[in-house]
Amino acid sequence: MKAEIIAIGSELTGGAKLDTNSQWLSRQLTDLGIVVHFHTTVADDLAENVAVLRIAVGRADVVLITGGLGPTLDDLTREAMAALTDVPLEPHEPSLAVITEMFTSRGRTMPDRNRVQAMFPAGSDPLPNPVGTAPGIWMEVPRDGVPSDEEREPCRIAAMPGVPSEMYRMFDTQVRPRLPVSGRVIRRARLNCFGIGESHTEQLLGDLTARGRDPEIGITAHEATITLRITAHGANDDECDQKLRAASASIRRLLGPHVFGIEDEELQHVIVRQLNDAGKTLATVESGTGGLLSHWLTDVRDFDRCYSGGLVLPTVASQQRELDIDPALFVAEGAVSETVAGELATRCRARLGADFGIAITDDRGAEAVKHPSLPAAVVAMATANDVHVLPVQRIGNRAIHRSRTVKSALNLLRLHLLDET
Amino acid sequence: MKAEIIAIGSELTGGAKLDTNSQWLSRQLTDLGIVVHFHTTVADDLAENVAVLRIAVGRADVVLITGGLGPTLDDLTREAMAALTDVPLEPHEPSLAVITEMFTSRGRTMPDRNRVQAMFPAGSDPLPNPVGTAPGIWMEVPRDGVPSDEEREPCRIAAMPGVPSEMYRMFDTQVRPRLPVSGRVIRRARLNCFGIGESHTEQLLGDLTARGRDPEIGITAHEATITLRITAHGANDDECDQKLRAASASIRRLLGPHVFGIEDEELQHVIVRQLNDAGKTLATVESGTGGLLSHWLTDVRDFDRCYSGGLVLPTVASQQRELDIDPALFVAEGAVSETVAGELATRCRARLGADFGIAITDDRGAEAVKHPSLPAAVVAMATANDVHVLPVQRIGNRAIHRSRTVKSALNLLRLHLLDET
Numbered sequence: 001m002k003a004e005i006i007a008i009g010s011e012l013t014g015g016a017k018l019d020t021n022s023q024w025l026s027r028q029l030t031d032l033g034i035v036v037h038f039h040t041t042v043a044d045d046l047a048e049n050v051a052v053l054r055i056a057v058g059r060a061d062v063v064l065i066t067g068g069l070g071p072t073l074d075d076l077t078r079e080a081m082a083a084l085t086d087v088p089l090e091p092h093e094p095s096l097a098v099i100t101e102m103f104t105s106r107g108r109t110m111p112d113r114n115r116v117q118a119m120f121p122a123g124s125d126p127l128p129n130p131v132g133t134a135p136g137i138w139m140e141v142p143r144d145g146v147p148s149d150e151e152r153e154p155c156r157i158a159a160m161p162g163v164p165s166e167m168y169r170m171f172d173t174q175v176r177p178r179l180p181v182s183g184r185v186i187r188r189a190r191l192n193c194f195g196i197g198e199s200h201t202e203q204l205l206g207d208l209t210a211r212g213r214d215p216e217i218g219i220t221a222h223e224a225t226i227t228l229r230i231t232a233h234g235a236n237d238d239e240c241d242q243k244l245r246a247a248s249a250s251i252r253r254l255l256g257p258h259v260f261g262i263e264d265e266e267l268q269h270v271i272v273r274q275l276n277d278a279g280k281t282l283a284t285v286e287s288g289t290g291g292l293l294s295h296w297l298t299d300v301r302d303f304d305r306c307y308s309g310g311l312v313l314p315t316v317a318s319q320q321r322e323l324d325i326d327p328a329l330f331v332a333e334g335a336v337s338e339t340v341a342g343e344l345a346t347r348c349r350a351r352l353g354a355d356f357g358i359a360i361t362d363d364r365g366a367e368a369v370k371h372p373s374l375p376a377a378v379v380a381m382a383t384a385n386d387v388h389v390l391p392v393q394r395i396g397n398r399a400i401h402r403s404r405t406v407k408s409a410l411n412l413l414r415l416h417l418l419d420e421t
Numbered sequence: 422m423k424a425e426i427i428a429i430g431s432e433l434t435g436g437a438k439l440d441t442n443s444q445w446l447s448r449q450l451t452d453l454g455i456v457v458h459f460h461t462t463v464a465d466d467l468a469e470n471v472a473v474l475r476i477a478v479g480r481a482d483v484v485l486i487t488g489g490l491g492p493t494l495d496d497l498t499r500e501a502m503a504a505l506t507d508v509p510l511e512p513h514e515p516s517l518a519v520i521t522e523m524f525t526s527r528g529r530t531m532p533d534r535n536r537v538q539a540m541f542p543a544g545s546d547p548l549p550n551p552v553g554t555a556p557g558i559w560m561e562v563p564r565d566g567v568p569s570d571e572e573r574e575p576c577r578i579a580a581m582p583g584v585p586s587e588m589y590r591m592f593d594t595q596v597r598p599r600l601p602v603s604g605r606v607i608r609r610a611r612l613n614c615f616g617i618g619e620s621h622t623e624q625l626l627g628d629l630t631a632r633g634r635d636p637e638i639g640i641t642a643h644e645a646t647i648t649l650r651i652t653a654h655g656a657n658d659d660e661c662d663q664k665l666r667a668a669s670a671s672i673r674r675l676l677g678p679h680v681f682g683i684e685d686e687e688l689q690h691v692i693v694r695q696l697n698d699a700g701k702t703l704a705t706v707e708s709g710t711g712g713l714l715s716h717w718l719t720d721v722r723d724f725d726r727c728y729s730g731g732l733v734l735p736t737v738a739s740q741q742r743e744l745d746i747d748p749a750l751f752v753a754e755g756a757v758s759e760t761v762a763g764e765l766a767t768r769c770r771a772r773l774g775a776d777f778g779i780a781i782t783d784d785r786g787a788e789a790v791k792h793p794s795l796p797a798a799v800v801a802m803a804t805a806n807d808v809h810v811l812p813v814q815r816i817g818n819r820a821i822h823r824s825r826t827v828k829s830a831l832n833l834l835r836l837h838l839l840d841e842t
Contacts, residue, residue, distance in 0.1 A: 013457045015447030022462070026436030036434045037469060041443070041460035048458060048480075055476065059469075284733075290719025291712030294733040298711025309739040312705075312715040312731035314724065318773065322730065352739065 033182030067162030275306035283352035288362025454603035488583030608661035645825035696727035704773035709783025
């Protein structure tokens with residue numbers, strides 16, 4: 001079962017717009033066990049559209065098209081599909097009614113031009129579009145245009161809107177159910193870890209990550225967060241879910257508290273949940289990361305129940321003045337030192353009257369260049385009773401270093417809260 | 422002059438990777454006056470690669486290929502190009518020497534497998550790759566494989582590595598110079614504005630934005646920053662630059678101080694430059710934008726000369742406690758009010774001992790829903806003598822609203838500093 005995905009639009013071939021639909025559809029088809037061999041993008045030209053469709057029907061069993069279903073003159077998908085099978089375009093009253101209603105409901109009258117969106121190649125099926133004016137088209141084309149070709153099934157063609165949100169919805173509800181399925185299912189899950197490197201993680205997981213295993217486990221790193229992508233194959237969802245649960249369990253056994261979340265969860269989401277569950281509050285102070293930690297925290301739902309506030313003190317002077325730290329400390333230990341970081345965390349905790357204080361000192365690389373032996377950043381977490389500090393070495397570019405530093409600070413608190421419960 | 426761009430790799434057709442090379446190349450060719458009619462992406466399959474190349478040669482005058490030049494068994498571009506023209510692959514000693522040297526210089530010995538990267542279809546030209554091991558291939562193919570075809574020029578094929586950084590470099594240095602050029606040049610420039618909407622900008626610019634004009638001026642909006650993209654066509658760079666300068670001048674005349682920067686410049690870059698030039702300092706306090714302003718400022722070069730620091734006070738309680746503001750004010754005026762914003766700016770300025778204070782109050786939408794009449798955010802900027810406040814209505818999603826709010830605050834200061842100088 002071979003598939004081809006076609007994206008239509010001169011804004012794509014001209015480079016004004018990046019086509020992401022084809023990749024998304026490729027993933028969907030791959031999950032359905034249908035292998036995509038070709039992507040084609042073609043400009044808004046009728047003859048070229050027809051030629052591209054003809055080639056696709058000749059080399060693929062499933063052809064998914066996005067774009068060219070709008071009401072304007074350069075939307076040619078309808079005409080191209082009709083020309084491909086040499087049939088006329090016919091009006092489809094129900095579709096026209098839906099489009100008209102869509103305009104009326106928005107208090108507008110339908111421009112005449114939109115009538116064309118209710119025209120379909122004779123013999124094709126309209127695919128309803130609940131979120132836009134452009135219905136899709138489903139058409140089954142006998143091989144090589146030869147109806148008498150017995151051996152091969154007809155080529156299945158689905159034309160969908162180019163607007164991603166409309167296309168996703170139409171594929172899920174209208175196209176996927178019509179596709180010939182292999183009877184196999186694929187399901188995915190993700191586990192997010194922090195505090196160990198990619199290769200170390202691989203080591204700890206042993207042959208769990210061996211290629212060709214089912215479920216398959218891949219490791220990717222993004223800004224110091226390690227993500228384990230589990231892919232399970234099975235006859236049905238239950239079988240897959242069972243495999244996913246089993247794999248997740250073994251991973252958690254092997255990596256322990258390094259695993260902090262699933263799917264899209266980041267450390268700040270876990271921290272806010274932990275703090276709100278424990279009814280505790282957090283205050284922060286940042287130098288080189290300049291508010292990145294505050295920004296992440298305040299982006300989490302219900303953060304305001306646990307976040308007392310943050311200070312952004314980029315310079316040593318502002319740190320001394322605001323948290324009234326003895327300048328001698330900075331001289332004796334250095335701005336980026338465990339002592340100064342600890343002091344900042346303790347005093348910011350007290351200042352903002354929170355249960356926990358997190359401090360991030362980061363010299364933005366300057367010092368690190370002068371004294372490569374010194375850490376590029378030090379993070380500290382203060383409780384009522386003690387202070388935990390952690391130096392953070394500079395690895396990767398500045399953006400990654402900043403993310404890793406902030407995450408290291410959050411992770412100190414996460415592990416502490418884990419121990420407490 | 423028609424062009425087709427081909428991306429090779431099963432990781433692309435399978436959806437594991439998104440192809441961005443084709444869009445980049447489309448833009449380059451468009452700038453050279455060569456119109457791209459097709460993008461094709463094909464899996465790692467020799468027969469299909471050859472078939473795709475044959476189709477491309479049949480419908481395009483220029484074919485740019487990315488990918489499939491690596492040393493592994495699934496890198497088939499070399500073989501496909503040889504099969505297309507039915508010639509053998511021949512070793513190219515100079516290329517082999519370069520590849521070997523590349524390994525030696527990295528203290529490694531070249532794996533035997535890499536020798537294949539120095540094999541080229543007979544009659545083709547190797548394209549040196551200064552940044553990677555995979556040289557490119559330049560080949561001119563007589564039409565339809567019929568050498569006697571006199572009417573049409575041969576089809577020009579360039580194969581480049583799939584690694585974007587290597588591909589960009591090879592296109593610029595090796596491929597572009599070999600392409601048949603129209604003798605016309607295209608140059609672009611951008612002006613960034615803030616404080617007026619897209620349609621209002623269009624109005625002010627009048628027929629400057631009329632379609633088909635040269636230079637052409639397009640308007641795009643990104644997170645409340647309006648960008649004017651100027652595209653000039655000419656016989657040479659000088660002619661284009663002259664047009665760009667003239668257009669920029671008229672735009673600045675029409676939009677006045679709404680224009681704040683060029684190319685990638687954002688408001689925070691302008692502010693840091695303005696402050697450093699004036700030898701002035703800035704302190705900030707944020708509620709709903711939770712450190713976004715601090716984060717942007719500390720990301721700018723030399724920010725530490727002018728940024729005294731920032732407070733992130735997400736809750737009314739923390740604002741009252743930290744800046745010691747009379748709770749009655751919040752009751753009387755509301756947390757998101759011009760009075761409270763002004764108080765926050767004034768007190769944060771004093772607290773951090775800066776020349777200017779910026780305050781952002783933002784209730785993260787909750788209040789706004791309750792009292793649609795109230796602004797979703799209020800920003801304030803305090804100097805030694807006075808306070809400037811500005812309500813910010815909620816338009817667009819939360820991310821855009823936050824960006825607009827922060828930018829509105831920065832813009833207050835920018836305009837004030839403009840007046841002062």
